[in-house]
Amino acid sequence: MDATDLLPLLGGPGNIRSVAACMTRLRVEVYDRDSVRATELRALPGVLGLVQDADALQIVLGPGTVTRVAAELQRLLDPLAARGASLKAAQQARNATPFKRFLRRIGQIFIPLVPALIGCGLVAGLAGVLADLHLLTSLVPALSAVAGGFMALLAVFVGHGTAREFGGTPVLGGAVAAVVVHPGVTHVHAFGLTLTPGQGGVLGALGAALLAVQVEKACRRVLPAALDVLLTPALTVLLPGLVTLYGLMYAAGQVSAATGRFTHVLLADGGAAAGFVLGGLFLPLVMLGLHQALIPVHTTLIAEQGSTVLLPLLAMAGAGQVGAALALYVRLARNGRVRSTIRSALPAGLVGIGEPLIYGVSLPLGRPFVTACVGGAFGGGFVGLLGQLGSTVGATAIGPSGWALFPLLKGSHGPAEAAAVYGAGLLVGYATGFAATYVFGLSREALAELNTPKAAPPSQEVPPSAYSVQDK
Numbered sequence: 001m002d003a004t005d006l007l008p009l010l011g012g013p014g015n016i017r018s019v020a021a022c023m024t025r026l027r028v029e030v031y032d033r034d035s036v037r038a039t040e041l042r043a044l045p046g047v048l049g050l051v052q053d054a055d056a057l058q059i060v061l062g063p064g065t066v067t068r069v070a071a072e073l074q075r076l077l078d079p080l081a082a083r084g085a086s087l088k089a090a091q092q093a094r095n096a097t098p099f100k101r102f103l104r105r106i107g108q109i110f111i112p113l114v115p116a117l118i119g120c121g122l123v124a125g126l127a128g129v130l131a132d133l134h135l136l137t138s139l140v141p142a143l144s145a146v147a148g149g150f151m152a153l154l155a156v157f158v159g160h161g162t163a164r165e166f167g168g169t170p171v172l173g174g175a176v177a178a179v180v181v182h183p184g185v186t187h188v189h190a191f192g193l194t195l196t197p198g199q200g201g202v203l204g205a206l207g208a209a210l211l212a213v214q215v216e217k218a219c220r221r222v223l224p225a226a227l228d229v230l231l232t233p234a235l236t237v238l239l240p241g242l243v244t245l246y247g248l249m250y251a252a253g254q255v256s257a258a259t260g261r262f263t264h265v266l267l268a269d270g271g272a273a274a275g276f277v278l279g280g281l282f283l284p285l286v287m288l289g290l291h292q293a294l295i296p297v298h299t300t301l302i303a304e305q306g307s308t309v310l311l312p313l314l315a316m317a318g319a320g321q322v323g324a325a326l327a328l329y330v331r332l333a334r335n336g337r338v339r340s341t342i343r344s345a346l347p348a349g350l351v352g353i354g355e356p357l358i359y360g361v362s363l364p365l366g367r368p369f370v371t372a373c374v375g376g377a378f379g380g381g382f383v384g385l386l387g388q389l390g391s392t393v394g395a396t397a398i399g400p401s402g403w404a405l406f407p408l409l410k411g412s413h414g415p416a417e418a419a420a421v422y423g424a425g426l427l428v429g430y431a432t433g434f435a436a437t438y439v440f441g442l443s444r445e446a447l448a449e450l451n452t453p454k455a456a457p458p459s460q461e462v463p464p465s466a467y468s469v470q471d472k
Helices: 038-043 065-077 079-094 098-133 140-152 154-165 170-181 183-187 201-222 225-288 290-305 310-331 336-350 355-365 367-388 402-408 415-440 444-450
Strands: 016-021 025-030 049-052 057-060 393-395 409-411
Touching: 016 065, 025 065, 038 049, 098 140, 098 154, 098 290, 098 402, 098 409, 098 415, 140 154, 154 170, 154 201, 154 290, 170 201, 170 225, 201 225, 201 290, 225 290, 225 310, 225 355, 225 367, 290 310, 290 393, 310 336, 310 355, 310 367, 310 393, 310 402, 310 415, 336 355, 336 402, 355 367, 367 393, 367 415, 393 415, 402 409, 402 415, 409 415
Parallel strands: none
Antiparallel strands: 016 025, 025 057, 049 057, 393 409
């Protein structure tokens, strides 16, 4: 027996107030008892009994079956969540292009490094605060060493992860990438230029490890087994290592320096406009999977400058999403399911995990996703404007967002001002997302349908759902 067999006999989805599973019984609260076809329910194969008390119908299904049917029935009663899951699956299918798969693989290289980046970022922030306040001055160098050790060897970890992700031997990828940070590169002169340790940063390490993977795979294809164990590791380290020293480090160094200059000019000359665009477009970038391309950029900026000024701007997208959700919570005062979803997803949204709100609330409803982007745009524009005026805010690590980003902020005038600027940007994002969604997020028809509880007549098996409205 399936939940689809029960639903029409209970008066349809609009007649059901709540569903719960006991050990053997399915407890269903309904709006209209007269719409329930009790005789047909009792005769349904798989139904062992029907008990009607003052509070709920109790349909006896037996252990195991009741849990399965309750879960199925709950999914049928929550088309908004089902629509969100469907949209997410469809978006993932559209993202299955070679380029986007490549970007996701790049993301997978850096995601395992995030805990260390966060930990070292917090320690570095603590060292900075103590230095500014002239407290525990003898401890500051030790904290700086603890925080800087990982960053000094970041290229090695990137090379290790790159080789692992693209099918090579991880330690060989790390060995080739280690060339980038080795102090001995100062003795290498290529085309009249002298290299410096760390030149090229994570981009150089990424390129070196990708090349090492290709060399290793080629060697394993052509070398006999007797020579493979000796020559493959040697050639995998030697050939990409030389290419890294005599070209890749210089080229990657130029790209890294250009990235830093570009972000500086971006905020100095067009901070408000840049923040508006970045904050407004980040949620669509996440949907398209293109945000993965920003991970190496963030990491490069952190390695080169100590923080990424882009992340606080992009974090404003989450603020717009939270504001939009709060507006929907207020507007849909009579829609218990939407409000319940928002209550569940909002804490995650406040700390920068926006996917539950995106796919569970705003995207299935259509317009609120757009108005959430508007909130992110204004929040980003505000932070960008203050950066343009000299109050630049950056993040010393990637990963956290929303409120969770506060401990990792670094500003041109100290952590207190950075927190104030970032916090004010969040408030702008919240307020604009709320206002835009409250006024424009739902059409008059959608608001009326979503805010009106529906009770199905007995003859209507599956009435139109109150969650099916996207945009009218």
